[in-house]
Amino acid sequence: MGSFGGVSAEQYARFMGRFSTPLAVGFANVGLDGVGADARVLDVGCGPGMLTLELVKRRGPAAVSAADPEPAFVDATGQLCPGVDVRLAEAEHLPFADGEFGAALAQLVVHFMSDPVRGVTQMGRVTALGGRVSACVWDHAGDGGPLSTFWRVARRLDDDVRGEAGLSGAAPGQLVDIFRRAGLADVAQTVVECTVSFRDFADWWDPFLLGVGPAGRYIATLDGKEISRLEAALREELGEEAFTSTARAWTAVGTRA
Structure with a gap:
């Protein structure tokens, strides 16, 4: 998985937590739909715990595991x-047994995996049959993500801005x-806002x-004058x-066959 090295949990929570905390409510509804009340659940790429906390509220701490x-x-x-x-672990190398969980969820993580297919395959492996x-993943490609305004204005000022539209899963159908x-079965796409x-x-x-x-990281490449120009715009x-x-996020759900 990609790294947030050098960024504290508090900094991440102040920046993305304001979006991912409310997103976790809707995403948990999707991820836990039809999952047995006694089943254990896994949060893959948990970050500082926004989705984990939502899962704990619904299932209790003993039924929840997390990895990052x-x-x-x-x-x-x-x-x-x-x-x-x-656990300290990448999605591509989850340290859990086959079929250990009734559900595995990854909120805003797939686009940072070094190998998304392997990461999701691992999620399937640790999930029980059925x-x-x-x-x-945020709708970065469709201008519906929480940072879309930022990137749209930044591109207007700087032709070299890449943004996040090209990240894996950021466009419809990619997840x-x-x-x-x-290898997952019954795969379907939904949207959470x-x-x-x-x-x-x-x-x-x-x-x-x-x-x-x-x-x-983009802002860190700018000098003071460029930052002021971007802020003013x-x-x-x-x-x-x-x-x-x-903001909206594309969501994919599937079952382990």
């Missing part, structure tokens, strides 16, 4: 969710293709300066008053 390749995220999830079995495997190549409120422009903008993810786009932002 970043030690800081493993520690943060362990502190946030006492009693959960949290169990449910789910993953979601479904990955799931089918990973969430809405986030911001007090003002600064509430939205300031976490971009923390260096988190592709957006943070975004202010013009979004205004200074309170606003809400609705």
Whole structure:
């Protein structure tokens, strides 16, 4: 899996947690649909524990396991969710037994896997026969992700901006293709949305300066004048008053055959 090395759990939570925390509610609905009440569940690529906490609320800590390749995220999830079995591991090499879980979920992770098909294959391996495997990725390619405004304005100012549209699973049908190549059955695509409120422009903008993810790394390549220019253009786009932002994620679900 890709690395968030150098980014603290707190920084990640301030930047993406404001989107991934509400997303976890809808995604858990999808990932746990039809899964037996007594089944254990796994959060793959748990980050600092946004989805893990939602799963704990529904299943209790003893029924939830989690894995992430970043030690800081493993520690943060362990502190946030006492009693959960949290492992330091990549999705491509999950340290769990075959068929151990009734459901395996990966929220906003597949596009950072070094080998998405292998990662999802591993999710299927640790899921019981007939169990449910789910993953979601922001709609970066369709301009429906939480950072779409940022990338759209950045591209307007800089022709070399790549953004996140090319990441695996960011366009419709891509997650479904990955799931089918990973050998899962009954694969289907759904959409999960969430809405986030911001007090003002600064509430939205300031976490971009923390260096988190592709957006943070892009800003880190700019000099002070370029950052000010980008900020001014975004202010013009979004205004200074309170606003809400609705983001959607493509979701694929499948079963282990």
